[in-house]
Amino acid sequence: AQSVTQLDSQVPVFEEAPVELRCNYSSSVSVYLFWYVQYPNQGLQLLLKYLSGSTLVKGINGFEAEFNKSQTSFHLRKPSVHISDTAEYFCAVSKRGAQKLVFGQGTRLTINP
Amino acid sequence: KAGVTQTPRYLIKTRGQQVTLSCSPISGHRSVSWYQQTPGQGLQFLFEYFSETQRNKGNFPGRFSGRQFSNSRSEMNVSTLELGDSALYLCASSAGTGTVQETQYFGPGTRLLVL
Numbered sequence: 001a002q003s004v005t006q007l008d009s010q011v012p013v014f015e016e017a018p019v020e021l022r023c024n025y026s027s028s029v030s031v032y033l034f035w036y037v038q039y040p041n042q043g044l045q046l047l048l049k050y051l052s053g054s055t056l057v058k059g060i061n062g063f064e065a066e067f068n069k070s071q072t073s074f075h076l077r078k079p080s081v082h083i084s085d086t087a088e089y090f091c092a093v094s095k096r097g098a099q100k101l102v103f104g105q106g107t108r109l110t111i112n113p
Numbered sequence: 114k115a116g117v118t119q120t121p122r123y124l125i126k127t128r129g130q131q132v133t134l135s136c137s138p139i140s141g142h143r144s145v146s147w148y149q150q151t152p153g154q155g156l157q158f159l160f161e162y163f164s165e166t167q168r169n170k171g172n173f174p175g176r177f178s179g180r181q182f183s184n185s186r187s188e189m190n191v192s193t194l195e196l197g198d199s200a201l202y203l204c205a206s207s208a209g210t211g212t213v214q215e216t217q218y219f220g221p222g223t224r225l226l227v228l
Binding site for chain 2: 036092103105
C-alpha cells in the first residue's frame with residue numbers, strides 16, 4: 001500500500017518570499033507523484049506530476065518539485081509567492097497502472113502581504 | 114471544452130435518508146473516480162468506473178455505491194446516511210486508457226451536510 005505524509009499542516013510566508021512544501025511517501029512499488037492545489041470552494045487542480053525521467057519537474061504558476069528516490073520525498077517549491085497562491089496543497093501518489101490517488105493531509109499555504 | 118460538472122453543489126439531508134450525487138465528465142473521458150474529503154480523514158478514494166464497470170474500489174462500507182451510464186456520466190449513492198458522511202464529494206474524470214500518465218480533472222464537488 002502507498003501512503004503520503006505532508007510534514008506541515010500550515011505554512012505562512014510573506015509575499016515574494018520563497019516557499020517549500022514538504023512531502024514524503026511510502027510505497028513498496030514504483031509510483032507516480034503529483035501535487036494538486038485546491039482554492040477555496042473549488043475542486044482540485046493539477047500543479048505538476050512526476051512519472052519518470054528528470055527528477056526536477058516544472059508545473060503551472062511557477063511551481064516546481066524535485067523527486068528524491070533515496071529520501072522518498074517530493075517537495076514542492078516556488079521562488080517567489082503571490083497573494084493568489086493562498087490555497088491548500090495536496091501531495092498524492094498512485095501505483096503505476098492504477099487511477100486511484102492516495103493523498104496526503106494537505107498543507108495550507110497562507111501568504112501575508 | 115467544458116470541465117467536470119457535479120450536481121447538486123450543496124445538499125442537506127437528515128440521518129437515515131439516502132442521497133444521490135451526479136457527475137458529468139469531460140466530453141470524451143471514459144473514467145470517473147469519486148473521492149470523499151473531510152477535515153478529519155482528508156481525501157479518500159471511493160471508487161472508479163470505466164465503461165460502466167467498477168474498476169477499483171476504496172475501503173468504504175456498502176452504503177456507498179455508484180454506477181456509470183453509457184454516456185460516461187456517473188452517480189454515487191449513499192444510503193442510510195450517518196452524521197459522519199458529511200463531506201465534500203469530489204468527482205474526477207480522465208481519458209481512461211488505463212495508465213496514470215493521463216491527468217485526472219476534478220469537478221468543484223458536492224458539499225453534503227447530514228443533520
